[in-house]
Amino acid sequence: MIVVTGANGNLGRKIVEELLGRVPAEEIGVSVRDVSKAQDLKERGVRVRQGNFDDSESLLHAFEQASQVLIVSSNALEIEEAVRQHQTAIDMAKKAGVGRVLYTSHMGSSAASHFPPMLTNAATEEILKSSGMAFTSLRCGFFATSALLMISDALKTGELIAPQSGPIAWTTHSDLAAVTAVIMTEGKLGGITPPLTASEAIDMEGVASMASKVLDRPIRHIVVSDEEYRTRLTAHGVPEAIINLLTGIFQASRQGDFSQIDPTLENLIGRPPIRFQNFLKESLLQ
Numbered sequence: 001m002i003v004v005t006g007a008n009g010n011l012g013r014k015i016v017e018e019l020l021g022r023v024p025a026e027e028i029g030v031s032v033r034d035v036s037k038a039q040d041l042k043e044r045g046v047r048v049r050q051g052n053f054d055d056s057e058s059l060l061h062a063f064e065q066a067s068q069v070l071i072v073s074s075n076a077l078e079i080e081e082a083v084r085q086h087q088t089a090i091d092m093a094k095k096a097g098v099g100r101v102l103y104t105s106h107m108g109s110s111a112a113s114h115f116p117p118m119l120t121n122a123a124t125e126e127i128l129k130s131s132g133m134a135f136t137s138l139r140c141g142f143f144a145t146s147a148l149l150m151i152s153d154a155l156k157t158g159e160l161i162a163p164q165s166g167p168i169a170w171t172t173h174s175d176l177a178a179v180t181a182v183i184m185t186e187g188k189l190g191g192i193t194p195p196l197t198a199s200e201a202i203d204m205e206g207v208a209s210m211a212s213k214v215l216d217r218p219i220r221h222i223v224v225s226d227e228e229y230r231t232r233l234t235a236h237g238v239p240e241a242i243i244n245l246l247t248g249i250f251q252a253s254r255q256g257d258f259s260q261i262d263p264t265l266e267n268l269i270g271r272p273p274i275r276f277q278n279f280l281k282e283s284l285l286q
Contacts, residue, residue: 006072018181031062053085141171141197167201
């Protein structure tokens with residue numbers, strides 16, 4: 001049985017849907033905090049069990065009889081909390097006798113990154129390496145949906161005020177779900193994967209330009225210093241943890257942490273990845 005954690009989330013649910021197109025429903029299980037939100041999956045034959053990263057016994061029950069477990073990364077902002085949760089999930093997978101653990105890491109995973117979640121990913125990969133288990137760390141491309149959040153104010157004001165950025169390989173949840181399902185059902189890729197990315201990397205200037213064309217109205221990209229950006233966010237009441245997160249994206253992207261393009265995703269799913277321009281058009285015009 002394949003068990004997916006976080007199956008009520010955007011990526012987790014898409015992965016389950018992809019799996020349902022490849023294996024019988026009775027071979028799929030999900031671990032979710034709120035089982036009522038996964039009722040539709042239960043009605044389709046998926047095994048639904050309550051599982052919480054902060055409750056080891058619930059995870060042990062959710063992982064029962066699993067040959068593979070996919071740990072969808074925690075959304076906890078604090079690095080120590082997220083790493084602790086991942087450690088618990090990995091420990092319970094091992095205790096349950098799981099054959100392979102997969103984890104949704106990130107293409108920018110590094111213990112030296114300016115982007116805080118990358119430290120969580122790097123620490124989790126070290127836990128996987130030392131676990132003694134077969135594992136696959138999915139080095140996912142940067143979520144394309146993050147770009148929408150980063151330009152949300154600009155869509156209203158016509159001005160994208162942000163620090164200078166480097167190119168980012170914006171990759172859709174749909175493509176990442178598709179490649180994850182292939183890797184799980186076909187036994188592909190062990191250890192740390194190559195970057196699983198779309199086929200182009202675009203900086204925020206390019207994102208603003210594309211949005212302008214899609215909406216047929218100007219969205220100006222105004223570059224400010226990191227310090228001014230932090231000051232602006234603070235004035236708007238943005239919490240410090242979120243400010244560090246957002247600022248870190250620009251700092252890390254300027255170092256090229258998210259610019260690498262790799263053909264692995266395209267080769268595995270057997271089609272070109274969704275282009276960011278098409279994703280943006282569909283998202284902004286729906």
